[in-house]
Amino acid sequence: MTSPAPTLERAPAPGAASVPDRPRRTSWFAPFWRWHFYAGFLVLPVLAVLAVTGLIYLFRFQVEPLLHADLMRVEPAADGFLMPYAVQQQQVVDRIATDPSLAGATLVSVTEPGDPYSSTRFSLAMPDESTRDVFVDPYDARVLGALNPDSTLSGTAVRLHANLMSGTVGDVVIEVATCWAIVMALTGYYLFVRGWTARRRVLRHARAAAGTPGGGVRLRDATLRQRHAVGGAVVGVALLGMLVSGLPWTGVWGAQAQQLASRGGTSFWSEDHGAVSSPTSTLDESLPHSHARDVPWALGGTERPTSGAGSDTGSEDDERSVANVDTAVLVAAREGLARPLTIALPETDDGVFSVIGYAFHDPTAERTVHVGRFGGEVVSTYGYADYPALAKVVAQGIALHEGRSLGSANMIGSAAMCLLVLFVCVSGPLMWWRRRPKDGTLGAPRARMPLRTTPLLVVALVALGVFLPLFGASLVLVLLADRLLLRRVPALSRWFGVRAA
Structure with a gap:
């Protein structure tokens, strides 16, 4: 690494009054540019994946019916009559018994059609912990076929978006990238404001020189x-909001924050105080993992109550008193x-029908009704109005994150943000590639954070950490790699543009 050229100081003119030296202002531009540069290299690939998968997830209800029209789309009957869900359910049970590919499956939930042209979806839990969706024509109870929801385009996008399909390792990678993306956004705003005049002058x-040799470049x-x-400036605020609202999903920050919230008497999700028993499962566990999104975020950890014990007299009246999925739908209506409903089916003899109104465009209308399987009575209800204050905030943030809180405007804005993120992810590396040094070095700005002279910056970094x-x-x-490795290996010092020790 070459040393900077020595600066020549002009001697004061004879007889000139001496002027005291002014303290030099600390320049943050180059250090922030360096941090922005390295943060970009770390997070842009992950942000690009999140933007693409998020875009696919936004339009899943438009894309999947086109890709799987034979399963998800039906022709309405002339009279519009829908077969009872209990009849459709029996057809699925019969299909499970005769289809080797569904052997050992457990029927766990049913989601009613969202419009007259949609099929009914029955979700199954497989012995190998995978899931299957069985689609039924609601007008004639004919089984249309089965599909692994994790293998669909949107299912793959969801799994990539969650943890890069790499389990805990992928979850940690996304969380680290999210943290450094916050740093990238904050430093980017500083560079945007401080460098505005210089960029305008260069442009x-x-x-003016566009017609000269090299002017076009x-x-x-x-x-x-x-x-x-x-x-970057346009997308930055929305990106920060998306990153922060996505943190409750993360395995480290989300889990630790939930523990702290619980100790403080609140929660990221709700606790159904209407549960009058000691249930063994929660709503998100009772539905296939790929359909956890059918459970409102704040209700994901809700304990499921149980039905009251049925009579053991075995009389005919007792038989007629047993409720079914149609009873649960009528009670929920x-x-x-909010429709369409997802009904989590009873898992045990004393289980309940947990009818979930997702309220896609209005988180405040999220509500679940637990219906007894014997008399069809309302065992308990729980919804947004009952959430802890923190769960309400998280529910609103998740709805914004998923582009469904403010109707079409939210969805369009989220889609535009995904496209802008992709533009930033491409334009940043392209700028570096065009201006990269010809000597084989990385070309990062050569500057160090003025931590010794700006204790406020140290406090901010510690607080963020x-x-x-x-x-x-x-x-x-x-910091350890910079101090112990990069500065002690000449080749690395030269390539990364740091001062050798």
Whole structure:
């Protein structure tokens, strides 16, 4: 690494009054640019995956029926009469008994059609812990076929979005990338504000020299820089909101924050105080994992109550008193739940029908009614109004994150944000590629954070590291690598642009 050229100081003129030296202002631009540069290299690949998979998930209800029209789309009957769900359920039970590919499956839930052209979906839990969806024509109870929801385009997108389909390792990678994306966004805003005048000047000069040799290249570079800056500034606030609202899903921060919240008497999700027994399962466990999204976020950990014990007299009246899935739907409709409904079926003899009104566009209308399987009575109800304050905040944040809180505007805005994120993910590396050094070095800005002269910055980094533990841990690793490795190996020092020890 070459040393900086020595600066020549002009001697004061004879007889000139001596002027005291002014303290030099600490420049944050180059250090923030360096952090923005490295954070981008760390997180842009993950952000690109999250943006693409998020875009697919946004339009899943439009895309999947096109890809699987033979299973998900039906022609309405002339009279519009729907077969009872109990009849449809029996057809699925018969299919399980005769189809070797469904051997050992357990029927766990049914989701009613969302419109006259949609089929009824029955969700199964398989012995190998995978899931299957069986689709039934609601007008004639004919089984249309089965599908592994994890193998669909949107199912694959969901699994990539959750943990890169890599379990705990992928979950940690996404959480670390999320933390550093926050750093990238914050440093990006600083660079946007401080560098606005310089970028405009460079763009103006590039336009003036567009007709000269090499002027076209300069103009394209200057235009790309400006568009990257403006695009990043537009998407930055929304990106920060998406990143923060996605943290409750993470395995480290989400789990630790939930524990702290529980100790403080609140929760990220609800506890159904209407549960009058000691249930053995929760709503998200009773549905196939790929359909956990059918359970409102705050209700995901809700304990399921049980039905009251039925009479053991064996009389004919007792037989008639046993409720079924149609009873549960009627009771839920009477209670005013949002449609379409998902009904989690009883798992045991004393189980309940848990009817879930997801309220897609209105989290405040989320509500679940537990219906007894013997008399069809309402065992308990629980909804948004009963959530702890923190669960209400998280429910609203998740709805915004999924593009469903403000109707079409939220969905369109989320889609636009995904596209802008993809633009930033492409334009950033493209700018580096066009301006990369020809000597084989990385070309990162050569500057160090002025931590010794700005204690407030140290406090901010420590606070962020404590609030985001994986960021704090990764930051320590980065600083140790910089001090113990990069600065002690000449080849690495030169390539990364750091001062050798």
